[in-house]
Amino acid sequence: MFGLGRPTRRSPAPRPQAVSVNGRELPLTIREHARATRMTLRIEPGGHALKLTIPPGLPSPEIDAFLTRHHGWLMTRLARVPDTGPLAEIGKITIRGVVHRIEMTGKLRGLAEVTEIDGEPVLLVSGNPEHAGRRVSDHLKRVARAELEVLVAGHAADLGKKVRSISYKDTKSRWGSCTSEGNLSFSWRIAMAPDFVIDYLAAHEVAHLAEMNHGPNFWATCKRLCPRTDEGKRWLKQNGSRLFAVKF
Template identity: 80%
Template sequence: MFGLGRPTRRTAQPRPSAVTVNGRDLPLAIRENARATRMTLRIEPGGQALKLTIPKGLAVREIDEFLTRHHGWLMTRLARVEDAGPLADQGKISIRGVDHRIALTGKLRGIAEQTELDGVPTLLVSGLPEHIGRRVSDHLKRVAKTELQRLVHMHAATLGEPVRAIAYKDTKSRWGSCTSEGNLSFSWRIAMAPDFVIDYLAAHEVAHLKEMNHGPDFWATCKALCPRTTEAKRWLKQNGSRLFAVAF
């Protein structure tokens, strides 16, 4: 008499942790949401990673099929994000929406300086080639601080609202924030955007001093402070990831 023996237990197939797009392996974070009824794929700011939200208990096979169907979409969207890599001598950096050529001065010390050489906007940078990223980012921080402080105080005076403090960070998921105590925070990478976009960001966070929400009254206040709000929002949606992708 022969026994049937124990059934073989199948090994659970692991979920994908990365997706190869345009020759790049992008980390993939998968989050289950019990309220989700469909899968939602998001490209993280800067195009350096992906986030997939799925219904709870979804089979790995369905995840793989979804990623396969959306591979072309990913290729198209990620192609818009310029992965500039490390900044280099004779490379380019956008400052207040204007492309500047990066040129080493040959000097070991000194802060970066904006000028024009042979009719070309240029950012003169001191130090060795390996110092370029830090020198350029330091310059962008100074530009962001100068412009945003001026705009924030101007818009706050218009509303008659006090500003307690302004901070500058290298955030990867949002351009700014505002607390109910009047503390504002900005990503200094906005210094690479055109002036009207910088103005919009300042107006957006100052408007939160009056309206701590994104309701109709908030947007009315924001547009009163910055008439080009709609245009600036569109610019950030189309170009924001490119600014986050710059490697310093």
Template identity: 80%
Template sequence: MFGFGRTAPRKTTARPAAITVNGRELPLTVRENARATRMTLRIEPGGQALKLTVPRGLPEREIDEFLTRHHGWLMTRLARVTEAGPLAQDKTIAIRGVDHRIELTGKLRGLAEETEIDGVPTLMVSGAEEHVGRRVSDHLKRVAKRELEAAVRMHAATLGKPVRAIAYKDTKSRWGSCTSEGNLAFSWRIAMAPDFVIDYLAAHEVAHLKEMNHGPGFWATCEQLCPRTKEAKRWLKQNGSRLFAVTF
């Protein structure tokens, strides 16, 4: 979910733009990689697209046969991702790891507000029903900004490292990034994860201000900043795709 350095230049081959799995049409990208020795098929985070990496010059027939052989595998994996997607149908959204029921306020304007109704965590959303998705995502962006910036300040102060800027994006391949200049970027979707996972993500990227790699020194720094690093990594591995699967 995090970047791991550069790979050899890749070339996109002329292939169909999408394939159908479980009645869903999914974008398909096929890329040639000079370093690849075999074909690898990847379901993009959230199950919204597919990426196939193939050795350079591989015959079209072998690519087609590979996709046919793995159709059953795709059906099984994508069914799990679909079932795990949290939002629209049941009108709930996870905020800092807690499921909130989504309720309309009946007002045209106003920021979404977290509250509790009859003991149930609830997110009150203004505006018309067709705008609920945007209002909810805007709230998550505010939560992510508030929680991450506080955690980043704390961890950066611990290491004595300056942070130049923080950006928030809706990325599909990584949760965060850090440049050598001190620019951090995060996926605002992390606002749906529990607090300790949000803290871990902040610690992970701040640790890169000291160690621009994923070696032993980096992980030692990460655990120094966030003692629940291993637990948070497991949580993201098990649940990260669910967060990417939410459509707003």
């Protein structure tokens, strides 16, 4: 007599790890959140990856169906973010809101240098073409440091506040931060934005030295330090992803 035995338990279907949109293969990070009651899809700054937050234990078929329903939305949103290639191939970079042509000097050493050739802004870059990204990003870090340290010092003096330290990072989710101890941090990619946007970012983080929130008093302080606050905030909202999309 043959026994029936135990039924074989099927392994759950694998969750998707990437999504193809407009010819781009975008990595997909799926995170379960205990308080999530629905799925939330987010395009990471720069348009290089996707993040999906889901309720715990959600089966893969529901995730697949959700991604299918939102494919059109992804196509529309990602069409606004350029899929950039290596800087040496693109041949241009924006510095303080001004587009500069990248010209390789052929020299092995030397810092990148801004100049003008036949009336056109040019960034002279040494080293091999495959190292252009690192050389250009190093230049942007120097620009960010030079601009922000002066602006931060001025705004802090206006508020009568002290800044303990300033650091520069290649953050992917925020342009700046401020701690209650007076430690400020900025994304050096802001060096690609126009001067009034850089000033807004400096004023924004310094204003947090007086108001560690985003309430009415904070925005009033920010606007007092930087009259073009609304314009700077709007510019970053409209163009920030484009700056994050640049590959170095």
